[in-house]
Every structure is written in structure tokens, then in C-alpha cells.
Amino acid sequence: MGASELTQLIEASGLAGKGGAAFPVHRKLKLMQQQPPGKRILVINGAEHEPGSLKDRFLLGRYPQTVIEGALIHSLASGASEVRIAVNLTNVSAIGALNREIERLTREGLIARGEHAVAVCVVPVPDTYIVGDESALLEFMEGREPKPRRRPPFPIEAGLFGQPTLVQNVETVAHLPYLVVHGSDAYRALGPDGKGPTLCTFGEEFERSGVQLVPLGISVRSLISEYGGGLRNGRPLKAVQPGGPSAGYLTQAQLDVPFDAESLAKVGSALGCAAIRGFSLEEDMVAAASEVADFFARESCGQCPQCRMETQMLSNILRQTIDGKGTDKLLRQIPLIVKANVSKGICGLIKMPVAPVLTALNSFPAEFAQRLSAREGQESPPSGEGRHTAADAPMTS
């Protein structure tokens, strides 16, 4: 099977990136194939930094052979002669397992010889969230501090050491061996809507916590009950965050939404890295949103003023609210701050706390009202004055 045939197969399967952005894999491949002749590099991002996500560690630790096989298929499709697999430097067992597999394949002459010889190596990377940005990862691989680069040029045009570089999440390539063996129809049939499967991580609060392969397109409600087994504490479910810390919260009434990237985006949430958190009735959604805002304020690399300002302001406002020093007026600054910073920042981190914070504000206004200082809470409960949206804010950015 050649590059063209592989690309057609991947396009027919509908496979999209599993790192969070859900970008169609065949489109990245076609962009890579359009680059001028010369050396091309494939970087597999197996470094996992989203709180609650364990799927990439699971894959690397248990199925290193599938990962490398998938990487080799992808290198053939993209014309890459060099594959670098990024792994959290603390994930010592995965680094060992991958290196042993690379040594075996090299010894047996399966990757380093012949027409399609590929050099494969493992690159341990630091445990910082920003390395999840592909250009920050490339900066680190070039020996610099991992900070996102301005784009253009995109890595696919000028990536690692200026070479065309395609960065792909580790789970994405791990789907390729099945696809090649069984075909796109069989792959699509693994999900009810023909969208295939995905790995997800159920939080500790679920009866069946941990990593599972689930069909895309089933409802979030089915996902939670059939695969997650419901909440361990047996309490009714109040909210679900289906795609890691940057995904918006779904309320009980929204749980019939299909569990796939497109459907979740339409309701203000995201598939993201498919790290699923469930919140029972008595849990504090203000604290949950505040934790998320604190996380992104801490993980912002500080390079872009707007990102620093937005992430820190959101974090400060929510902490102030939790401390009983918030006001309705202060909460109403949140959409203004968000709107003023739309489309700003070099990378996507500036957007990360927005959906969880806004959906928490909109879906659980009574919880915020309870946290407001007594005077403000009595005068102006936020629940009575409509939704908080960045689009409604009067500021222009």
C-alpha cells in the first residue's frame, strides 16, 4: 500500500486527530504531501498533560508495538524518514517499552533498511501542559524552552529544524494498524454513526474508572451509564465534563447529545482528550470551574499578554467568588474579558478556560449566587438576568 492509497483509506475512515483538536488526519497528510521534496519528519505526541487523561499513557505502556506500527504506517503515508515519539519524561516504563520495541525492529531489519527506511527514536519531554502545543514541543526538541511559536509558518511547512514536520497525537496513529488490516468500513462500523471509536478516560468518581475504547456517536448518557457504570457514590448526576479540563460542562438535560467532536461543539462543550468527569448533585460547580481556571492560569507560558491577563483574571474572579468576596458585577466582567481576548494569543491556551467557566456560570447560576457577598446576592442574583456570553458583551476586541 502506498502513500496515496493510505491517504484515501484514512479519508474514507473519517479518522480525526485524538489530541484534542479533532483535525482530519487525511488533510494533514495531504498538506504534508504538498511540501517540496526533501526530508520530512513525523513527531508523535505521546506526552500527556491534561488533568484526568490517562489514555496516551495507557497506549504507550500496554501497546508500544501498535504505536510504533501506527507511526510507521503514518510515516509511509506522509513520506517521513524520521519519527520522533515524545513521551513524558516521568513515564519511564513507556520509554523503556518503546525503546525495546525500536531495538527489536531495528535488529530484525524492519525499520532501518530498504526503500522506506525510517529512523525512530523516543524523546522524553517535561511534564508541562504547554508542551501539548505542537510548536512548543518542537521548540523543546530543538533544545529551547517549550514556548509556542508564531504561525505561519506552520510546522508542516517549516517545523523541526526548519524541515516539514507533521505532529500527530499518539492515539491517532494507534488507530492505523486496525484500519489498514480491516478497512475503513469496518473501522467506521465500530461506532453507531460511522464515526469509529475513541479512547476515553473515566475519572475516579465512576464505577468503572480508567481508560476504555468507546464508540463515538453514542449519547453521553449511554456513555456514562453503559461504559462508566454511573457514579461510584450512587448519587444522581448533575453535570458531565466530557473532554478534559477545557471542555464545557453538560447539564443533566444535555446528556442526550452524541459523544463526538462535532455534536459536543454545538452545545458549547468539546470531545478534547475525552477525559470524562462526572459531578454528583451535591458537588460545587463554582469550585470545579475555579480549579480549571487556576490550572490554565498556572500553565500559561506567559508569552502573550492577553493570555496572561485573561487566564489570571478568570482565576482571580472565581477565587474571589469562592472566598465570599465576589459580586454579580464582577462575574459580569467574565464575558467582557473573554470577548476582549477572542482570537488573541499565539496558541490555543487562551481559549482553554473559557468554555468551562462560561458553561458553569450559565448552567449553575444559583451556585454562583450563593457564593456572592450577602449584600450583592440579595440585591442582584445573577440567575435573573440572562446568560453570560462573550458574544453579548459590549466590548469590541
Place this chain on the structure above:
Amino acid sequence: MTTDTIEVFVCNNVDCKNRGAAAVLAGLRDRLEELSANGQVQIKPYACFSACNIGPNLVIPSKRCWYSGVGPNDLDEVVAHIKGGEEISRLRQQNDPDLEELIFSIIDAGLIPDTEQE
């Protein structure tokens, strides 16, 4: 702090610090020591005004005044303004009007500056 206390916020985040915000903060505190002691002025470090590329930034909310690109040589004039003197127009020339509106909106809403950054 009384209702007449003049608050002065000095951005003390990474960029502004790199541009000399610490010296601005220290210089202001030094010059306004007496007024601070008797509660007439309160000088506080601030998390970020999102105007890092034109910092150090300093905001006097009661005077609806945002100064950008403030250096140690400007401090005598800033202090004079705080004490009732003229506004310094050259320190407002780089300000973005939309951002200025947002800055005052957030401060008016009661965001407590992150003093941990000090």
C-alpha cells in the same frame, strides 16, 4: 482605607517587571510613604492589565487614569498628579481605548488585585 483613599495599582507581572515595574512600585512607595501611612493613598501591585508591550503600567482608578510606559524618571510627576496636580498626557498616548474601558470596568467591579505577585 477610607472612601477618600486614592488607590494606585502598579502592574507587577512578568513583562512589566522586566521593564522596571519593581522600581516604579518601590519609588512610588518611597515618595508616598507619609500619605500611605495616614491612609490617604494605597499603593498595590496588580496582576496584569493586558498591556504588557507598553508597560510598566500604573492605574489610578479614582482619577480614571491609566499611565503606560512609566519609568522612575516619571515618578515625581505621577506623585504630583496623585496629590492633585496635572495629568501627564505623554504617559497616556499609547493607551488602547477599548482596553482602557475594560481595565476600569474590571476595577470598578471590585476585582481584588493579586497581592501575592508582589
